[in-house]
Amino acid sequence: xxxxxxxxxxxxxxxxxxxxxxxxxxxxxxxxxxxxxxxxxxxxxxxxxxxxxxxxxxxxxxxxxxxxxxxxxxxxxxxxxxxxxxxxxxxxxxxxxxxxxxxxxxxxxxxxxxxxxxxxxxxxxxxxxxxxxxxxxxxxxxxxxxxxxxxxxxxxxxxxxxxxxxxxxxxxxxxxxxxxxxxxxxxxxxxxxxxxxxxxxxxxxxxxxxxxxxxxxxxxxxxxxxxxxxxxxxxxxxxxxxxxxxxxxxxxxxxxxxxxxxxxxx
Amino acid sequence: xxxxxxxxxxxxxxxxxxxxxxxxxxxxxxxxxxxxxxxxxxxxxxxxxxxxxxxxxxxxxxxxxxxxxxxxxxxxxxxxxxxxxxxxxxxxxxxxxxxxxxxxxxxxxxxxxxxxxxxxxxxxxxxxxxxxxxxxxxxxxxxxxxxxxxxxxxxxxxxxxxxxxxxxxxxxxxxxxxxxxxxxxxxxxxxxxxxxxxxxxxxxxxxxxxxxxxxxxxxxxxxxxxxxxxxxxxxxxxxxxxxxxxxxxxxxxxxxxxxxxxxxxx
Amino acid sequence: xxxxxxxxxxxxxxxxxxxxxxxxxxxxxxxxxxxxxxxxxxxxxxxxxxxxxxxxxxxxxxxxxxxxxxxxxxxxxxxxxxxxxxxxxxxxxxxxxxxxxxxxxxxxxxxxxxxxxxxxxxxxxxxxxxxxxxxxxxxxxxxxxxxxxxxxxxxxxxxxxxxxxxxxxxxxxxxxxxxxxxxxxxxxxxxxxxxxxxxxxxxxxxxxxxxxxxxxxxxxxxxxxxxxxxxxxxxxxxxxxxxxxxxxxxxxxxxxxxxxxxxxxx
Numbered sequence: 001x002x003x004x005x006x007x008x009x010x011x012x013x014x015x016x017x018x019x020x021x022x023x024x025x026x027x028x029x030x031x032x033x034x035x036x037x038x039x040x041x042x043x044x045x046x047x048x049x050x051x052x053x054x055x056x057x058x059x060x061x062x063x064x065x066x067x068x069x070x071x072x073x074x075x076x077x078x079x080x081x082x083x084x085x086x087x088x089x090x091x092x093x094x095x096x097x098x099x100x101x102x103x104x105x106x107x108x109x110x111x112x113x114x115x116x117x118x119x120x121x122x123x124x125x126x127x128x129x130x131x132x133x134x135x136x137x138x139x140x141x142x143x144x145x146x147x148x149x150x151x152x153x154x155x156x157x158x159x160x161x162x163x164x165x166x167x168x169x170x171x172x173x174x175x176x177x178x179x180x181x182x183x184x185x186x187x188x189x190x191x192x193x194x195x196x197x198x199x200x201x202x203x204x205x206x207x208x209x210x211x212x213x214x215x216x217x218x219x220x221x222x223x224x225x226x227x228x229x230x231x232x233x234x235x236x237x238x239x240x241x242x243x244x245x246x247x248x249x250x251x252x253x254x255x256x257x258x259x260x261x262x263x264x265x266x
Numbered sequence: 267x268x269x270x271x272x273x274x275x276x277x278x279x280x281x282x283x284x285x286x287x288x289x290x291x292x293x294x295x296x297x298x299x300x301x302x303x304x305x306x307x308x309x310x311x312x313x314x315x316x317x318x319x320x321x322x323x324x325x326x327x328x329x330x331x332x333x334x335x336x337x338x339x340x341x342x343x344x345x346x347x348x349x350x351x352x353x354x355x356x357x358x359x360x361x362x363x364x365x366x367x368x369x370x371x372x373x374x375x376x377x378x379x380x381x382x383x384x385x386x387x388x389x390x391x392x393x394x395x396x397x398x399x400x401x402x403x404x405x406x407x408x409x410x411x412x413x414x415x416x417x418x419x420x421x422x423x424x425x426x427x428x429x430x431x432x433x434x435x436x437x438x439x440x441x442x443x444x445x446x447x448x449x450x451x452x453x454x455x456x457x458x459x460x461x462x463x464x465x466x467x468x469x470x471x472x473x474x475x476x477x478x479x480x481x482x483x484x485x486x487x488x489x490x491x492x493x494x495x496x497x498x499x500x501x502x503x504x505x506x507x508x509x510x511x512x513x514x515x516x517x518x519x520x521x522x523x524x525x526x527x528x529x530x531x532x
Numbered sequence: 533x534x535x536x537x538x539x540x541x542x543x544x545x546x547x548x549x550x551x552x553x554x555x556x557x558x559x560x561x562x563x564x565x566x567x568x569x570x571x572x573x574x575x576x577x578x579x580x581x582x583x584x585x586x587x588x589x590x591x592x593x594x595x596x597x598x599x600x601x602x603x604x605x606x607x608x609x610x611x612x613x614x615x616x617x618x619x620x621x622x623x624x625x626x627x628x629x630x631x632x633x634x635x636x637x638x639x640x641x642x643x644x645x646x647x648x649x650x651x652x653x654x655x656x657x658x659x660x661x662x663x664x665x666x667x668x669x670x671x672x673x674x675x676x677x678x679x680x681x682x683x684x685x686x687x688x689x690x691x692x693x694x695x696x697x698x699x700x701x702x703x704x705x706x707x708x709x710x711x712x713x714x715x716x717x718x719x720x721x722x723x724x725x726x727x728x729x730x731x732x733x734x735x736x737x738x739x740x741x742x743x744x745x746x747x748x749x750x751x752x753x754x755x756x757x758x759x760x761x762x763x764x765x766x767x768x769x770x771x772x773x774x775x776x777x778x779x780x781x782x783x784x785x786x787x788x789x790x791x792x793x794x795x796x797x798x
Contacts, residue, residue: 026294026310028558032724037769042724043631044558047601050632057631069313099309099323100316190515192298192308236512237303246768249722292560292576335579365575365589366582456781458564458574502778503569 005218005260006253008205013039017059017207019200020083022046022076024066024095027193031062034197034223037249040204046075052082059207060088062200063110065103066095073106080114089206089215090114093199094121098128111159118212119155120164120199123148130155149178149265162212164220166198172217173265179217182261183224185231187240194244198223217262225259226251271484271526272519274471279305283325283473285466286349288312288342290332290361293459297328300463300489303515306470317341318348325473326354328466329376331369332361339372346380355472355481356380359465360387364394377425384478385421386430386465389414396421415444415531428478430486432464438483439531445483448527449490451497453506460510464489483528491525492517537750537792538785540737545571549591549739551732552615554578554608556598556627559725563594566729566755569781572736578607584614591739592620594732595642597635598627605638612646621738621747622646625731626653630660643691649744651687652696652731655680662687681710681797694744696752698730704749705797711749714793715756717763719772726776730755749794757791758783 003011018041023031028044035042045054048071055061061083063076083090092110097103107129110116119129130151149171156163156175165171170181188194198220205219206212226248227240234240269277284307289297294310301308311320314337321327327349329342349356358376363369373395376382385395396417415437422429422441431437436447454460464486471485472478492514493506500506535543550573555563560576567574577586580603587593593615595608615622624642629635639661642648651661662683681703688695688707697703702713720726730752737751738744758780759772766772 024310025291025557026298029295029561029724032558033769036722036724043628044556044599045628045632046599047634049602050634053632053634067310067312070315096309096311100311100319102313102316102319190302192295192302236515237299238508238511238515242508242770242774245770249768290576291557292564295561333576333578336581362575362577366577366585368579368582368585456568458561458568502781503565504774504777504781508774 002214003209005221006256008209008215008218009222009251009256011208012204015208016040017204018043018057019060019062019203019207020045020054020058020079021062021200022051022072022079023062023064023196026066027196030193030197031200033245034200034248035204037245038201038204040207046072048075048078051075051079055079055082055088056086058083058088060203061090062093062203063090064093064095064196064199065106066196068103068106073109076110077113080110080116084115089117089212091118091120091199091203091206092116093196094119094125094129095196097121097125104128116159116161118162118164118202118206118216119159120166120202122195123165123167126155126163126165127151153178162216164202164216166195166220170220172213172220174213177213178265179213180263180265181217181220181224182263183221183228183259185227187231187234187237188227190237191241221260221262222251222256223248225256228259268480269475271487272522274475274481274484275488275517275522277474278470281474282306283470284309284323285326285328285469285473286311286321286324286345287328287466288317288338288345289328289330289462292332293462296459296463297466299511300466300514301470303511304467304470306473312338312341314341314344317345321345321348321354322352324349324354326469327356328469329356330359330361330462330465331372332462334369334372339375342376343379346376350381355383355478357384357386357465357469357472358382359462360385360391360395361462363387363391370394382425382427384428384430384468384472384482385425386432386468388461389431389433392421392429392431393417419444428482430468430482432461432486436486438479438486440479443479444531445479446529446531447483447486447490448529449487449494449525451493453497453500453503454493456503457507487526487528488517488522489514491522494525534746535741537753538788540741540747540750541754541783541788543740544736547740548572549736550575550589551592551594551735551739552577552587552590552611553594553732554583554604554611555594555596555728558598559728562725562729563732565777566780567732567736569777570733570736572739578604580607580610583607583611587611587614587620588618590615590620592735593622594625594735595622596625596627596728596731597638598728600635600638605641608642609645612642612648616647621649621744623650623652623731623735623738624648625728626651626657626661627728629653629657636660648691648693650694650696650734650738650748651691652698652734654727655697655699658687658695658697659683685710694748696734696748698727698752702752704745704752706745709745710797711745712795712797713749713752713756714795715753715760715791717759719763719766719769720759722769723773753792753794754783754788755780757788760791
């Protein structure tokens, strides 16, 4: 039987996987905290001399180009090659793709030079990576032409990866099975780091479940249910963020089962 | 008629300007969050290869030397040159000026090599940049010889820029018109990042109002009114910081109009 | 008479020492905030050109290898050499030691090339630095063979330094006098940065008391009493963290005297 979000949440809490990050400097603390909040073990390390070795003690690798430099992406490649050798899932957040030529180029390099198992971004970022026409506006970009589900499925086929497009409705697909996650709350868009943290949560779930589309789907459902709970009594973005961590920490089976809004498309 | 703080707050919320930052690693998340809390769109990017391009999609550029390195300042120059070409306001937080020769030298280089539209710091930092005698003590420095308003006005004339000195009373001047902002709360001095966030708020307001002294004045008034509100029920620096974001997010016209303590000197 | 935790807390609040950090990018804001919460003055600076000069205006230097690179460690050495010349305490958090060869090698280089006055880590990190056999699992490592107090005392003798091993019971020793601190709360293990912040607090106390083992002991007691208070009404890791700062800010003599669980071993 297919594991549920609760099953995977339990696995994360019990197995406490090490999640190695090469992420951006803006949300690095939030990414580490969200992983720890789940009961898993975050490691942030980017030195060229150690990333390959660090990836060997990890159960998933999370890459995020939010504040990339050329050197930093070289470290990502070394880490990902090591992760590929070990066979752990490599998750790439294409944060800010489309904003500059450097970001587009480095996304392509990563996708070409290492195996990326999960590609994650918002609609305009993923559209850009897929080559679709898109209008970008910094890291909060949104306007995208074309049907997003088809775009995601096409990119998944092309890259032989799971593709995750987050938004009001999240799309997760490996090209065969496509899931929609309809959890979440608008307050998430007012908090810096909610997207990056989603990627880290996907990393933690991907570490404990080989079906990466299912893992990403369950990860988003759990995370966004916590966001819904957090929003109930929040009076603004900062109290919301505090409650998001607390609610994720306390998330229980009954709540997840009751609130999850996952739809399977095919 | 001169726009009020509420007018500019509305413009920020409606226009959602992209604010490009090259800032320090300590408060980078707070700076991004404060901009997002205002409804604007923060972008943090520092790679030499992309900063010029990123500045082209921004409506203001915020530079902060808090954790500078030589390379980082080179990226600031490229971003600022690009911002200068586009005609967007460039705001420089001279964080820690006076603490080391490197900081003094890099502030001078920035002021000489690019057009800085707003120079912002505390009394000792701005005094140092202006060449006045000053005793510095890390980034919390305070003792300054001489009259601060005159010092600010002289520096504004000299640099053809708006000068902002934050403190118990904030001084904002372009050399012609000088504003004093008497809002704020002592708890701000117990929270890391309140100064850096003020600069980011100034950036967001400067993105929507060409009179940069007025923009900076209104920015500080709104931000510091939120701080006054936050302090009311805070039990320490961390609950104060959380409330600061929430209060800024919820700031309304009636409150701003009632609480603002802006004085025009001449 | 030996100073009490309250005596040292008062000294920090009155003397407001500047604590210079070269620390990791994950918890840099938390480390700055915890120092400021104590009433002291944090400075974060890592440029090769300024670290030596910045250390000269500081009263303690805190090094943390959590997100080290080779260049960053060179900056640490310059800062430490400067701190050594000035005679201020140098505290090294061996964060993640044992996880990679780079971390082990750079710890050894630091211990060999500069004078480190306080070596601080969790059991597996300190064991690794001491050469004991150890199983490491990222930065949350725990399993260590052998008796920890003896291990700490031996390393203290060997390095002529104070050694601090944090855990459920903290061990602090200079090889002659050994203290145990039995304060703290399990919720600390669910929050990123509690270990790094402990090191910064040790830095602040070491800045005001020449007996560094006593300083570290009193620092941990105060910090962990605040954690106990914070846990009382916390509903998860984020509300706990917020309360930790607030409780540390408000910590009073009566509470510290009543709650402190310091034991002197010999």
